[in-house]
Amino acid sequence: MSPPSAAAESTTVWAELRHAKPSDVPFIRRMIYQMAEFERLTHLFSATDTSLLSTLFPSPPLPQFFSFTPLVLYLSFTSPPVPSSQTLSITQFSLSSPIVDPDEADFGSPLGDGRRIAGFVICFPNYSTFLAKPGLYIEDIFVREPWRRMGFGKFMLSSVAKKAAELGMGRVEWCVLDWNVNAIEFYKGMGAEVFQEWRICRLTGPSLEKYKDE
Amino acid sequence: MSPPSAAAESTTVWAELRHAKPSDVPFIRRMIYQMAEFERLTHLFSATDTSLLSTLFPSPPLPQFFSFTPLVLYLSFTSPPVPSSQTLSITQFSLSSPIVDPDEADFGSPLGDGRRIAGFVICFPNYSTFLAKPGLYIEDIFVREPWRRMGFGKFMLSSVAKKAAELGMGRVEWCVLDWNVNAIEFYKGMGAEVFQEWRICRLTGPSLEKYKDE
Numbered sequence: 001m002s003p004p005s006a007a008a009e010s011t012t013v014w015a016e017l018r019h020a021k022p023s024d025v026p027f028i029r030r031m032i033y034q035m036a037e038f039e040r041l042t043h044l045f046s047a048t049d050t051s052l053l054s055t056l057f058p059s060p061p062l063p064q065f066f067s068f069t070p071l072v073l074y075l076s077f078t079s080p081p082v083p084s085s086q087t088l089s090i091t092q093f094s095l096s097s098p099i100v101d102p103d104e105a106d107f108g109s110p111l112g113d114g115r116r117i118a119g120f121v122i123c124f125p126n127y128s129t130f131l132a133k134p135g136l137y138i139e140d141i142f143v144r145e146p147w148r149r150m151g152f153g154k155f156m157l158s159s160v161a162k163k164a165a166e167l168g169m170g171r172v173e174w175c176v177l178d179w180n181v182n183a184i185e186f187y188k189g190m191g192a193e194v195f196q197e198w199r200i201c202r203l204t205g206p207s208l209e210k211y212k213d214e
Numbered sequence: 215m216s217p218p219s220a221a222a223e224s225t226t227v228w229a230e231l232r233h234a235k236p237s238d239v240p241f242i243r244r245m246i247y248q249m250a251e252f253e254r255l256t257h258l259f260s261a262t263d264t265s266l267l268s269t270l271f272p273s274p275p276l277p278q279f280f281s282f283t284p285l286v287l288y289l290s291f292t293s294p295p296v297p298s299s300q301t302l303s304i305t306q307f308s309l310s311s312p313i314v315d316p317d318e319a320d321f322g323s324p325l326g327d328g329r330r331i332a333g334f335v336i337c338f339p340n341y342s343t344f345l346a347k348p349g350l351y352i353e354d355i356f357v358r359e360p361w362r363r364m365g366f367g368k369f370m371l372s373s374v375a376k377k378a379a380e381l382g383m384g385r386v387e388w389c390v391l392d393w394n395v396n397a398i399e400f401y402k403g404m405g406a407e408v409f410q411e412w413r414i415c416r417l418t419g420p421s422l423e424k425y426k427d428e
Contacts, residue, residue: 032343047346055346067280068341068348127282127338129246129354132261132269134282135418140343161417161425172417179411191421197393200409203375203386204349207405211375 011095013075015152017159019086020070020120022057025049027107027117028070035142039177056122065136065167066125071160073119073143073152081115089159093151101146119143121156128170135171136164157190175200225309227289229366231373233300234284234334236271239263241321241331242284249356253391270336279350279381280339287333287357287370295329303373307365315360333357335370340387347384350374355388371404389414 020028026049036045056070071088074081083090101107101116109115119142126137138160143152164172176183176194184194203211234242240263250259270284285302288295297304315321315330323329333356340351352374357366378386390397390408398408417425 036344041344044344047344051346052343055341055348068339122341122343124341125282125338126340126351127269127336127353129261129266129336130250130255130258132265134269137340139341158425158428161422162428165422165426170418170422172422174415175412176415177411178413184413184415187415190417191424192415192417193421195414195416197391198389198414199392199398200412200414201388201390201401201406202409203404203406204384207407208375208379208384208386210405211372212379214372214376 011077011098013077013093013095014080014090015093015118015155016074016076016081016083016090017071017088017121017156018074018084019064019088020056020072021086022053024070024072024117025052025056027072028052028056028120028122030103030106031117031120031142031144032140034144035140065123065163066134068122068124071121071123071156072117073121073156075116075118075147077114088163089155091155095150099146101144103144103146107144118147119152119156121160123160125169126171126173131170133168133170135169135173136160136167138172138174141174153186154190157187161190225291225312227291227307227309228294228304229307229332229369230288230290230295230297230304231285231302231335231370232288232298233278233302234270234286235300236267238284238286238331239266239270241286242266242270242334242336244317244320245331245334245356245358246354248358249354279337279377280348282336282338285335285337285370285374286331287335287366289330289332289361291328302377303369305369309364313360315358317358317360321358332361333366333370335374337374339383340385342384345384347382349383349385349387350378350381352386352388367400368404375404 029047029049029052032047033045036042056068081090104116107116121141122139123136125134127134141156161172176187243261243263243266246261247259250256270282295304318330321330335355336353337350339348341348355370375386390401
């Protein structure tokens with residue numbers, strides 16, 4: 001018996017990281033909820049399509065990467081995506097077998113061409129006083145479950161880091177939970193330093209609201 | 215012997231937290247360096263007056279609290295400051311004894327009236343996807359050494375938290391080093407939650423620059 005041909009076994013996927021459009025908001029909201037489930041933080045989730053739309057797509061629009069900047073990972077299967085002014089990066093992946101994506105209908109193109117959103121990034125500028133330079137803070141970087149461990153996260157993080165470096169920013173930063181050892185190893189492999197000494201402090205809810213009366 | 219009068223012993227200080235002006239930049243740069251010394255991070259310090267000026271005071275100016283926002287703590291001794299559109303908050307302190315401030319000449323008013331800068335805050339908006347709301351991130355909050363443990367830090371943090379709450383922001387966040395137990399107790403006393411599980415990841419320097427070539 002001859003071995004199956006490589007062509008029959010491998011699946012080509014084109015991945016585009018592009019700026020999100022207002023019509024992507026429902027997809028982003030669903031992925032934020034999936035992320036909250038993964039991080040065991042659904043009790044903190046209160047985003048709606050309306051609140052995401054008004055805060056991520058203010059009118060007039062703010063400049064990309066110098067205000068809140070949502071990006072989506074868009075996958076195409078039958079032909080490569082056409083790059084636009086909203087495209088950050090496109091690359092081609094070869095998967096060893098087709099992927100079962102139970103949520104395809106919730107994230108897919110209405111054209112029925114299999115194209116779909118498989119992840120997102122939300123980032124915004126931060127500032128380092130030591131460097132006297134803006135940086136980029138990645139609030140979220142998320143790949144939907146069936147598409148993990150294939151390089152899409154690396155593609156997204158690399159694309160964002162490349163953009164930040166090109167913009168002359170001094171740092172790219174993000175947070176990780178200390179029990180998420182897979183993520184930590186992945187980030188270290190990308191060249192990141194993981195700071196063990198810093199702790200995040202937060203005022204929120206009633207602890208923040210009480211300051212209104214001071 | 216009659217006890218010394220309270221008037222002779224106490225010193226009245228008016229503290230104003232106000233938006234920084236371009237002419238405050240040399241004061242801010244000196245305080246950033248003092249902060250780097252305290253945090254044992256002077257090897258990361260590369261800010262200059264020129265780089266701070268161009269990044270903190272871009273032209274055209276960006277909206278306060280929705281971009282990088284520097285504030286200074288300004289102390290007056292002989293009469294209260296006159297509030298302006300740049301004033302965030304003014305309050306009066308009664309100190310039990312006069313303060314020796316060896317750096318007065320570096321931070322003082324050229325008018326010789328004793329007025330001086332004793333601290334600063336740099337903050338900028340961040341974004342919570344779970345809340346679908348902007349928040350405020352405090353990059354630095356600093357009081358010069360002779361003026362610590364008198365309530366100025368609390369005054370600054372409260373004023374910023376009040377402003378964030380008034381602006382409808384969902385969170386105020388900042389970082390603390392885990393060995394800085396005094397700061398941690400202070401922040402907890404202000405109502406802050408200190409997160410033990412999150413770690414900051416950073417790409418900077420050559421680890422960031424290499425992504426330019428990808």
